[in-house]
Amino acid sequence: MGLLAFAISQRIETSMMQTAAEEGALFTELFLSPAAQDLVTSRRLPPENAKRLDDLLAGMLGERLVLVKLWLPDATLVYSTSKKGIGDRFPSRHIDAAVAGKATAEFDYLHEAENANHKHLQVPLVEIYAPLFRSGTREVIAVGEIYSDGRRLAADLASIRFTSVGIVGAATAPMMLILFFMVRRASKLVNEYQSSLMQNVVEATNLAAQNDRLRRVADNARLEAASSNENLLARIGQDLHDGPIQLVSLLMLKLTDPTAKKSDPSGFTHAHDPTIEPLTKRILAELRNISTGLVLPELDGLSPNQLLLLAVKNHEEATGTTVCCQIGDLPADLSPLITICLYRIVQEGLNNAFHHAKAKGQRVEVVADPQSILITVSDSGPGAVDKDHEHRRSRRGLGIAGLRNRVEALKGTFEFVLQRGIGTQIRATIPIAHARK
Template identity: 50%
Template structure:
């Protein structure tokens, strides 16, 4: 199996032109061998049959008259044996090397090697010859009767020819003649060589033409392959560039979110440290003011009713500013995992509004990046603010779960037919549009659905930082 595996490996590594040359060479060589063998075999069969018929005529002409006594006897007379022996010493010996005469029962009545006379050697060739058929072929001389023939060291053509009774078609014996086949063997070898040459001469132009066509096709395929490879490299470079641009855009988006959170926190802190402090002092001063005495000549003072009105307006403004600053400033989120961040948003809402929120938060123990942690907090904060503001906090519920690299947060309420705006919580107008932008910045989705009754806010975000992968 290892040589076959090696051949397959070499074949796969070869170019199209090399594969064609290898396949064409094998195909042409096999075709030439088959065609040469087929033609030479047919020619050999035809020539051998002609040689056999010629030999049969020769045997019948020279030997036939000396074996007529076999029509009535099963042995040859000594006189005829001598004549046959003498015949082989004449010019006939140049072609005929061995003569054997067989009876129908497979017994030899004459043989050049007289030691075999009287022996029986049945053969299919004898049966065919006694049936009147002439046959001939190159003999491989591997039978027991061919000891003498093997010692001659020359290729021999074995010919079987029937002997007929004079004037009839009755076969009285069969002659087996071994002719020298050196000349015929050389002619057959020459025929095979010529046939192979003709096949090669015819095939060579076709091979050359096919080679030129395949070489041109291979060059075209190679050029297209190189162009395609360049296109793939360019596409890969563009993809890498687009990926880098995407990463930079995500990083810029996250930086903007972080900057926005910092800005909101700074605004909330400034509101708390500035206007809220001043209004707190103003409220305190107003509460200390006394009504003016009607008999006094001092500057007129603000009356008690006016003082009460100013105090109420100041308290209302202070409450609004405090609510704004609470909504803008985030609590400390650093070091919290996802579950702890979501629970902190719920607990802060409960403390601020005095309402109850049901929670179903899964085992979200991973630590999100700071921008994602802030987004998770804002989703729950905004969802619960809406539930409290529009549904008076009826049926507030927060659930969260994580799977397949995503976290899904659902905030819903049961709704309220008459839900007045609560004095404890004021809407800032920065809610859902800003929340949409936050979620989209993380390649997430935000959906608002109306239930019967109530409203559901569903947000889905990746657990990781989009700029990081």
């Protein structure tokens, strides 16, 4: 748009200069052509013709014209109102154009050598070159050059330039405003699309992360399923060990007890222990219970205190021994996993006390607080069958190691303490967890 404003102003300036050139051509034709007709036959202007031109320019025309010159077609100066340089040649493209029959005009600040004597004027002048023709023909006999005061024309041109720039600027402003809003709208659409794409990318990333989490959850679920199967097998083994196997071991002890054997007249030995038959029935009942549900049905419907007393009672009936009990009040809504664990701790601890301490000093203590339950099963045996027993059972995942696994699975702590000459103690602390309703 700036180039457009410049082109418009240049076009207007050219048009005005051409108009000025045409007006100058008319002036030279009217006032200078009659005096220049003598140049057809002479290379000098007659003095009377020069005097006539001086008088003419000294009048009203002198107010508009600053300088007047006459040139021969070969660029020789034959007349000048300043009387300087007459007879000298000053070739110029403007003279050549005028000899060719074309009038020209331009602003001149008198910088050429021919105008050296008029540089003091310091005003913009309109320099006009026009051809002078022989009367009645189109033969160029001379070139007329006139300088008029160009201050008014320069001011008009400056005003025209300012006006053209203003008009172009007024047209440009709304165009730029419209373009601005168009580009801004396009930019907004691009940003919205970009934001939408970024949101889609984020959603896709989140979906990928979610899928990855689900995959890991599925993998963990498979691992947990495998672990659950392993735990189930371990529980079956623990139940078999803590129940029937312990009773079978007890039966074997009774069958091999030399004090319980008597000989008949024929020499055969018979076992007459009255507890063998109920013990055998209990073994069968344990095996049936484990095979049907893996959890003892006889524990259902019993409170935790009744359950522990039942474990002690079963041991006393099976072994014919006495157990000292001190069981505090336990919450009635304990989780079944905790009640079974307590039952197995009492069962395993008392069986160990019978096997290794000869049932000496059998004792069960249970203390409960709002957060946990502390259960202790101890005896007063020699405490010497200790670590071999524990390690041998641990390698098969049974016995003391099985109890430790049960307790730690419930986030509790387990201790197996052996003191030679003092006895053995099983101590477990289990956090309280209530049954789900």
